[in-house]
Amino acid sequence: MGLLEKFLQIDRRWIFLAIAIAVVVPFFLPMGLPVVVTKPVRDLYNAVDAIPPNSEPLFISVDYAPSTIPELDPMTLAVLRHAFSKDIRVVALTLDPAGYGLAERALESVAREYGKERNKDYVYLGFQPGIAAVVLGMGTDIKGVFPEDAYGTPLSEIPMMDGIRNYDQIPLLITMASSGVIEAWVIYAHQPYGARIGAGVTAVMATDYYPFLDTGQLVGLLGGMRGAAEYEELIKHPDAGVRGMDSQSVIHVLIIVLIVLGNIAYFGSKKRSQEAKEPAA
Amino acid sequence: MRTHSPLVGLALILALCAPVFGAEGETAPPAPGENAPPDPVTLLSARDYLDNNDNGDKIEVTWCLSADDGGGAGDVLEYRIRRSSGPGVAGEVVGTVPAGTTSFLDEGVEPGEAYYYDVAAFDGGSESAPAETGPVTGRRNFFQTSRLPVLVLAALFFAMVLTFTRLAQRGANLFVRRIPGLTAVEEAVGRATEMGRPVLYVPGIGEIDDIQTIASLTILSHVAKITAEYETPLIVPTARSVVMSAAEEVVKEAYAEAGHPDNYSPDNIRYLSDAQFAFAGAVSGIMLRERPAANLYLGAFWAESLLFAETGFETKAIQVAGTANVSQLPFFVTACDYTLIGEELYAASAYLSKEPKLLGSLKGSDWMKVVSIGIMVLGIVLSLFGVTGFAGWFFTQ
Amino acid sequence: MQVTLIWATLAAILTLAVYSFLYKDNPFYKFAEHLVVGVSAAYYLVIYYYNFIDPNVISPIFKLEFGGAPIRILGMQWWMALIPGLLGLLLYARFFPKIGWVSRWALGIYVGGYSGLEIAPVMQARVLDQIRGGSLPLVVPHDPSTSFTNILLVVGLLGTLTYFFFSLKHKGVLGVLARIGIVYIMVGFGASFGYTVMSRISLLIGRVDFLRQVADSWIQWLAT
Numbered sequence: 001m002g003l004l005e006k007f008l009q010i011d012r013r014w015i016f017l018a019i020a021i022a023v024v025v026p027f028f029l030p031m032g033l034p035v036v037v038t039k040p041v042r043d044l045y046n047a048v049d050a051i052p053p054n055s056e057p058l059f060i061s062v063d064y065a066p067s068t069i070p071e072l073d074p075m076t077l078a079v080l081r082h083a084f085s086k087d088i089r090v091v092a093l094t095l096d097p098a099g100y101g102l103a104e105r106a107l108e109s110v111a112r113e114y115g116k117e118r119n120k121d122y123v124y125l126g127f128q129p130g131i132a133a134v135v136l137g138m139g140t141d142i143k144g145v146f147p148e149d150a151y152g153t154p155l156s157e158i159p160m161m162d163g164i165r166n167y168d169q170i171p172l173l174i175t176m177a178s179s180g181v182i183e184a185w186v187i188y189a190h191q192p193y194g195a196r197i198g199a200g201v202t203a204v205m206a207t208d209y210y211p212f213l214d215t216g217q218l219v220g221l222l223g224g225m226r227g228a229a230e231y232e233e234l235i236k237h238p239d240a241g242v243r244g245m246d247s248q249s250v251i252h253v254l255i256i257v258l259i260v261l262g263n264i265a266y267f268g269s270k271k272r273s274q275e276a277k278e279p280a281a
Numbered sequence: 282m283r284t285h286s287p288l289v290g291l292a293l294i295l296a297l298c299a300p301v302f303g304a305e306g307e308t309a310p311p312a313p314g315e316n317a318p319p320d321p322v323t324l325l326s327a328r329d330y331l332d333n334n335d336n337g338d339k340i341e342v343t344w345c346l347s348a349d350d351g352g353g354a355g356d357v358l359e360y361r362i363r364r365s366s367g368p369g370v371a372g373e374v375v376g377t378v379p380a381g382t383t384s385f386l387d388e389g390v391e392p393g394e395a396y397y398y399d400v401a402a403f404d405g406g407s408e409s410a411p412a413e414t415g416p417v418t419g420r421r422n423f424f425q426t427s428r429l430p431v432l433v434l435a436a437l438f439f440a441m442v443l444t445f446t447r448l449a450q451r452g453a454n455l456f457v458r459r460i461p462g463l464t465a466v467e468e469a470v471g472r473a474t475e476m477g478r479p480v481l482y483v484p485g486i487g488e489i490d491d492i493q494t495i496a497s498l499t500i501l502s503h504v505a506k507i508t509a510e511y512e513t514p515l516i517v518p519t520a521r522s523v524v525m526s527a528a529e530e531v532v533k534e535a536y537a538e539a540g541h542p543d544n545y546s547p548d549n550i551r552y553l554s555d556a557q558f559a560f561a562g563a564v565s566g567i568m569l570r571e572r573p574a575a576n577l578y579l580g581a582f583w584a585e586s587l588l589f590a591e592t593g594f595e596t597k598a599i600q601v602a603g604t605a606n607v608s609q610l611p612f613f614v615t616a617c618d619y620t621l622i623g624e625e626l627y628a629a630s631a632y633l634s635k636e637p638k639l640l641g642s643l644k645g646s647d648w649m650k651v652v653s654i655g656i657m658v659l660g661i662v663l664s665l666f667g668v669t670g671f672a673g674w675f676f677t678q
Numbered sequence: 679m680q681v682t683l684i685w686a687t688l689a690a691i692l693t694l695a696v697y698s699f700l701y702k703d704n705p706f707y708k709f710a711e712h713l714v715v716g717v718s719a720a721y722y723l724v725i726y727y728y729n730f731i732d733p734n735v736i737s738p739i740f741k742l743e744f745g746g747a748p749i750r751i752l753g754m755q756w757w758m759a760l761i762p763g764l765l766g767l768l769l770y771a772r773f774f775p776k777i778g779w780v781s782r783w784a785l786g787i788y789v790g791g792y793s794g795l796e797i798a799p800v801m802q803a804r805v806l807d808q809i810r811g812g813s814l815p816l817v818v819p820h821d822p823s824t825s826f827t828n829i830l831l832v833v834g835l836l837g838t839l840t841y842f843f844f845s846l847k848h849k850g851v852l853g854v855l856a857r858i859g860i861v862y863i864m865v866g867f868g869a870s871f872g873y874t875v876m877s878r879i880s881l882l883i884g885r886v887d888f889l890r891q892v893a894d895s896w897i898q899w900l901a902t
């Protein structure tokens with residue numbers, strides 16, 4: 001069997017081993033590869049940056065489950081760090097029951113870093129069931145949908161929420177979503193009420209939402225761990241996103257090499273078998 | 282008698298007329314607050330503010346400027362707008378606007394509640410007598426005129442779907458081109474028959490009300506008729522119990538219609554697991570143990586799609602897939618011999634079943650595409666001539 | 679020893695057990711798989727009860743609350759939440775052949791309600807705004823790169839729409855446009871595939887990072 005055929009028959013466990021090495025080694029030998037920021041991420045960063053400090057709050061909806069933590073947690077933390085470093089107030093909520101603990105954890109850890117106080121600098125509204133009903137209800141009256149925060153304090157008693165009735169008073173709402181919830185925000189918040197929506201999604205879903213970006217239905221888009229790394233680069237606070245980029249780059253190069261070799265082997269062996277079938281001249 | 286000098290008389294006349302002729306500079310202007318308050322505003326009115334996203338929480342207050350606005354005694358500095366819940370009730374100041382302004386938008390009123398407004402001119406020391414108006418109530422718009430394009434296009438779409446459905450019900454021959462993927466499905470079943478091995482048909486992991494599952498079951502009926510005729514075993518694993526019962530009915534009926542009701546084996550329609558990856562593992566197990574020669578994946582799939590396609594590829598089965606979940610299509614395209622992309626799945630089920638509603642909606646959406654293309658092309662052509670209003674009409678924000 | 683370290687270590691062991699499948703199917707993998715299926719079934723049962731059934735059905739009926747707070751709809755009575763609850767139960771009638779037809783009422787209301795809620799916004803978001811987005815000027819003065827991008831986008835859009843046109847055969851001009859369309863679709867799939875590979879690799883990187891953090895914690899604990 002020729003080399004090409006041998007390559008096509010390679011035991012896939014060797015490939016798994018190569019990928020495992022490619023993931024692990026950069027953690028111990030960081031290369032510090034540069035992270036180039038793309039337009040969708042920069043647009044979202046600029047939108048957050050434009051919010052005046054200590055005024056109307058940025059809303060963040062943590063709509064993901066633990067299975068997508070590696071991709072969406074870093075972007076949530078990065079956006080929170082950006083907001084708190086600029087004294088932008090934050091209101092967090094979640095439409096996914098599994099996201100309740102994730103939102104609380106992210107909010108409290110970053111608030112501690114920046115010395116922010118609950119109900120003074122940030123509010124956590126918690127979870128409400130009924131995705132479309134919640135998004136639509138917020139367009140009329142936020143306090144009708146979330147009468148209390150996650151800890152039982154009525155919203156009317158939180159000074160930070162004074163005057164925040166509906167989307168008209170929200171400068172930007174960012175949804176970190178691992179499911180189709182993001183469509184609910186665009187369809188039920190942006191379309192009827194003109195709410196400004198930004199999104200952070202897993203890389204699998206990112207291509208589905210580029211059309212929304214082009215038409216202005218989304219202000220900006222963070223796609224996967226790469227999007228988180230780019231945002232961390234912009235706020236000059238590298239964390240899990242940037243840390244994973246070395247491994248990501250190495251594995252992508254490895255995959256490209258394997259694809260190219262595989263294609264050469266496939267077409268080469270096909271040509272060889274065709275030549276073998278042709279009768280001798 | 283001696284008369285006064287004419288100069289004295291002239292001075293006396295001037296002094297008496299000075300107020301009439303408004304001789305400025307003759308006397309020092311009165312200090313603010315010492316004089317009378319400014320004149321009130323006139324023609325004050327308040328109305329429900331109409332805008333695209335009006336929730337009934339905005340009221341617009343308009344007036345004509347005070348006579349003292351812009352020069353004269355008691356120059357107006359600003360206007361103060363007060364809101365109260367009853368006539369003559371002392372209201373709270375909800376806004377101030379500088380002199381020269383004739384309107385104010387009060388945002389944040391409660392929809393459906395009656396309010397009274399008064400506007401007073403303020404000159405830095407005193408306020409004019411307030412002019413009052415009311416009651417006025419904020420109301421939610423019944424119809425958002427900015428959404429008219431949505432109504433027009435939705436109505437057009439419904440009209441087309443209903444028309445085509447009606448035509449199909451009356452027996453009109455509605456042409457739908459043959460989907461190449463269907464030929465691939467029939468070839469796959471044929472090959473399995475030649476090799477004497479079963480056909481595996483996975484109708485996706487969607488619920489019974491998922492339109493993809495319904496389309497898949499229509500195609501299953503067609504496949505079941507072929508396997509009934511060729512006496513090829515047909516295995517249908519499902520991830521939802523309700524889909525299993527629907528699949529049982531579909532296959533049983535198909536075998537009866539094909540004239541081979543005894544070949545139907547209910548053990549081959551299997552409910553495996555609701556959990557996504559447990560289902561994937563179980564189906565992979567079926568592929569490895571029972572070695573079907575044809576694998577058909579038609580319906581709603583998510584991340585398990587690649588697991589199916591990879592395992593099936595390993596067993597060298599011929600594979601045909603179809604799903605409308607765009608994110609899974611690349612995996613199927615890579616690992617399967619043929620893929621029905623997105624709407625081709627629905628077109629295939631309409632083509633096979635000739636069911637009027639399926640045909641009607643397929644034709645309706647087809648012609649909706651024509652309308653969309655027409656609007657876009659028109660918009661593009663007009664923009665070449667600098668006319669952007671046409672495309673702008675579709676901008677509903 | 680910190681309790682969190684024990685749980686984190688357990689999670690790390692289960693991660694490695696699942697990854698052992700890459701070498702060969704083995705009892706450790708089977709154990710981990712069965713454990714996750716069982717635990718997630720129970721977990722979601724509790725989540726669904728406390729986050730869907732209780733706030734939407736039980737609380738409105740027995741406590742006149744919705745989502746843990748008093749309902750503010752004037753005139754709301756306890757039995758008003760009973761109706762949707764009963765409709766939900768009717769959906770299960772399909773398991774009993776004699777009364778199975780009753781489930782169609784509930785399904786009809788559910789499907790009809792959601793369709794009505796979705797048709798206008800989806801028509802706007804998915805059709806109108808995309809039509810507007812596709813009506814691009816083909817020639818932008820003094821900006822050849824945007825002009826080129828616009829032309830590419832419009833050609834791809836028309837080609838892709840033509841590919842999914844089923845009322846006419848793909849012959850002649852239509853055939854050419856459809857072929858262009860399928861090329862664009864395949865390029866799009868390639869991009870989507872690449873993004874998905876990136877996503878799966880990111881999840882792997884996340885797990886490896888987690889394993890590294892657990893190892894770090896152990897090293898620190900052993901050093902103290």
